[in-house]
Amino acid sequence: xxRYSKDTQDENGQDKNGQDRNGPNKTEDQSLSxxxxxxxxxxxxxxxxxxFGGGRGQALPKAAGFxxxxxxxxxxxxxxxxxxxxxxxxxxxxxxxxxxxxxxHGMLREGLERASCAGGQVADIVSRMTLLFGDAKELLPExxxxxIVVDPMHPPRKxxxxxxxxxxxxxxxxxxxxxxxxxxxxxxxxxxxxVVLKWPAKGDPLPNIKKPSxxxxxxxxxxxxxxxx
Numbered sequence: 301x302x303r304y305s306k307d308t309q310d311e312n313g314q315d316k317n318g319q320d321r322n323g324p325n326k327t328e329d330q331s332l333s334x335x336x337x338x339x340x341x342x343x344x345x346x347x348x349x350x351x352f353g354g355g356r357g358q359a360l361p362k363a364a365g366f367x368x369x370x371x372x373x374x375x376x377x378x379x380x381x382x383x384x385x386x387x388x389x390x391x392x393x394x395x396x397x398x399x400x401x402x403x404x405h406g407m408l409r410e411g412l413e414r415a416s417c418a419g420g421q422v423a424d425i426v427s428r429m430t431l432l433f434g435d436a437k438e439l440l441p442e443x444x445x446x447x448i449v450v451d452p453m454h455p456p457r458k459x460x461x462x463x464x465x466x467x468x469x470x471x472x473x474x475x476x477x478x479x480x481x482x483x484x485x486x487x488x489x490x491x492x493x494x495v496v497l498k499w500p501a502k503g504d505p506l507p508n509i510k511k512p513s514x515x516x517x518x519x520x521x522x523x524x525x526x527x528x529x
Contacts, residue, residue: 364496377398379408445490
């Protein structure tokens with residue numbers, strides 16, 4: 301799970317709009333609750349991605365600078381369900397996850413504990429994942445990593461497609477990310493080699509942020525890569 305969003309958004313760019321991340325929204329989807337959610341690293345979409353996702357050839361690892369002979373250290377500044385962090389850890393990276401929503405942090409912690417108890421490959425992967433609770437803007441200056449990944453709650457969609465039920469539930473607890481611009485600025489000051497911003501493919505750039513060095517474009521998601529040093 302992501303501290304701000306990060307892994308509450310999948311590779312299909314599910315948006316997380318319209319809520320205040322300072323607290324849950326109790327007015328939308330009243331019939332839904334966090335009881336519908338579970339952070340699972342042992343099966344489902346995460347397990348399928350582990351087996352068939354394409355390894356270092358996937359967009360996120362490429363954006364983060366993973367190559368055949370290079371495995372950077374990573375901070376996922378917006379952990380969410382931890383799916384992107386799990387992917388990068390599965391490729392051998394030491395990954396620090398930051399989540400500032402207490403509810404999401406709790407679900408992610410439980411998911412990591414279940415994965416650790418499951419043993420085998422999954423347990424080995426999560427052993428490289430370190431979870432922190434707090435605001436990434438405050439924690440990042442005390443940390444160090446080659447790459448910082450930022451995946452804020454995405455702005456409102458430009459289509460009327462229904463957001464997945466899981467995303468609607470999660471949005472009640474994490475809200476929006478009005479400080480995404482500030483987070484990216486802090487990440488740019490802290491990262492050693494690069495910052496990766498995961499964003500809707502057709503989304504407008506964040507204001508007051510320099511132009512990325514390059515972009516990796518997907519069908520609905522893009523990765524803005526800011527090279528440093």
